[in-house]
Amino acid sequence: MQELRVQQIGAEPRRWSIKDVVTCVIFNIVIMIVMTAVSMSASMFFTPAVAHLAGPGIMALLCGPLYMVMAGKISKRGVLMATSVISVLLFLAMGLINMLFLLGFGMIAELVMAGRNSYRNWKRNAAGYSIFFAGFALCAVIPLLLFKQKMIEIYSASYSQEAMNTMFYYYETPSMVAVMVSLTVAGSVLGCFFGNKFLNRHVKKAKLI
Helix, strand or coil: CHHHHHHHHHCCCCCCCHHHHHHHHHHHHHHHHHHHHHHHHHHHHCCHHHHHHHHHHHHHHHHHHHHHHHHHHHCCCCHHHHHHHHHHHHHHHCCCHHHHHHHHHHHHHHHHCCCCCHHHCHHHHHHHHHHHHHHHHHCCCHHHHHCHHHHHHHHCCCCCHHHHHHHHHHHHCHHHHHHHHHHHHHHHHHHHHHHHHHHHHHHCCCCCC
């Protein structure tokens, strides 16, 4: 009986509480604010090459610590899938229909997190988070491959022909897409690494987890 009790105490809880849901929603709203701020700053201060290729990686780097704190506070299966759903809903509210593809990457990322206590392992978190953010970057690429004419119609309402030509160059050139995804994965891993350091040095010591 004593051994069984110890195993139960050490087991990872599976059910989400209302507090977990609220935590996930709040953190994802903050993450979305950071991403929007980076996107706006990149378009104003960076060259098109930096904005298109490095933008998602910079977002992943800055949002990584926030994600790690969120994952550490919840520490239950479904964090990445819930993050994908919340993110897509927020993107849809902005009119970004192409971000629906992020749900598929969220499912893949959640499958990568299969196993016990995976959300308490920063390397596993980095792997899942990298897939999620790579999916975010590719959500600008995939629609052009599948529905280019429709995307041209959508973009023409907000972008000049010159801006669209620049965008299409970076999103339709395989080498440019490879660079973008590589920088995004690098930013994701670094973001999770620094987030894990912050989590251990400050959040856990303050007994916030």
